[in-house]
Amino acid sequence: MRGVLYSLIGSCLLWAGAACADRLQLxxxxxxxxxxxxxxxxxxxxxxxxxxxxxxxxxxxxxxxxxxxxxxxxxxxxxxxxxxxxxxxxxxRGVRKLSPQERVEKLDQPIPAIPLRDIASFLNDNRVVQEDVLAEAPYVIGGRNESIIAGAGDRVYARGTLIDPDIDQQSLYRPAREYRHPVTDEFLGYELFKVADAAISAQEDDILTLDLTKTREEVRTRDRLLPNDTSRIQSMFYPKPGPALDDALIIDVLGGVAKVGQYDAVALSFGEVDGVEPGHVFAIYKKGEMVKDPVTGDLVKLPDERAGELMVFRAFDRVSYGLVLRATNVISVGDLLRQP
CATH class of the missing domain: 3.10.350 (Membrane-bound Lytic Murein Transglycosylase D; Chain A)
Known part of the structure; x- marks a missing residue:
């Protein structure tokens, strides 16, 4: 009987502990x-x-x-x-005072879920694709009057088959880097950045005539033509804990920053195939260092320490982009990601 009582008390304590752990803390x-x-x-x-x-x-x-x-x-x-x-x-709702305006415009914009100014370029200008998509995309072979560099208002020519022939307005991308998993060395995708928007004005066999409507950099030969990715972009996020993943890591820092801090964007070693979507939140952990025991001489791994949180704001097939929303320690490439 006493054993049963102890068992019941233990079960109640476990239940209470779980309830307290799940209760929101102010x-x-x-x-x-x-x-x-x-x-x-x-x-x-x-x-x-x-x-x-x-x-x-x-x-x-x-x-x-x-x-x-x-x-x-x-x-x-x-x-x-x-x-x-x-x-x-x-x-x-607060009180809003309306005053005469010379032009019609919204007086206030709703506040965003996260600071969009820090990820605007990565929402619109960067994307990650698989190797087959990059290989099949048409590529620039030259410009008018044998020019090899072009800008807005110029005409260039590309060769290949359109991935989506029903879209007249497409974009030219340039491969920036290749992502591989740091632990498994598995290929994750090619990161591309947008160099120009283009209108397809003519097509003859596999030669495409492109009129450049907007450029971020000079268009060059070998730049790839892809449909715009606007259907997958969102700017309103509802955060929720991300799934439990094995070997989930920060694999790169976006924007050329060396060390990672609050509101820096990072590339992550997982994507849609892993069940990850925009809004998923992960806790960032620094790997515990290896130290030598001064008494026994053994190598001992120190515990991993929590260093902050990030939220996924864009997910591709095998790679995601995340924004660091809190940093309590120095964050680096290779740091671990876990459920928060």
Missing amino acids: QDNHPTEYVVVKGDTLWDISGRFLQSPWRWPEVWDVNPQIDNPHLIYPGDVIYLTWVDGQPRLSLQ
Whole structure:
């Protein structure tokens, strides 16, 4: 009987521990309300209240009297309430003063989930493709009057078969780097960056005539023509814990930055085939160092230490892009990623 009682007590303690671990924890100095200002993000605001900012969708109290309560504007008030012992964040619309304008425009823009200014170029100008896509894409063979470099307003010629012949407006990309998994050496994809937008004005056999409408760099021979990837781009994110993955790592830093800090974009060793999608949040861990035991002489691995969190903002087949939203330690290529 005593053994059964101890077993029941142990089960209750385990259940209570799991419940406490899953309960949302508030910041020690959390406010009771907060007035939104220009430049805020949903992540920043939830971080003022919650120790786990990515869990704001779990505590958002939707007010049916407010049109689209997920759009929050400067001047709105976020306040903390309690429902059945759990914290809830609620919204009260701020007062807006309208004044005469010379042109019609929106007075306020809703605040974003994360700072979009730090990832704008990676949302629009970069993409990662598999080897077969790159090999099959038409490539630039030259320009008008035998020129090998062209810019906006120029005409160039490409050779190959269009991947999507129904799209007249396409883009020219240039391979930037090859991604391989640091542990398995498995090929993950080629990163491309956009150099120009082009209109397909004519096609004869496998020769395409392209008029350059907008360029970011000079168009050169061998640049590849691909359909625009706008269907897969999003700018509103609802964070949630990412899946448990093996050998999940940061494999590169985007934008030519040497060390990784808050609001830096990084490339990750997993993608859509691993069940990852925009909005997934991962905890970043620094690998524990190997040290020599001064007594026994053995090599001992120190524990991995948490160094921050990131959120996936774009996912490709085998690679993803993530934005570091909190950094509590120096973050580097090769750091581990786990469920938060």
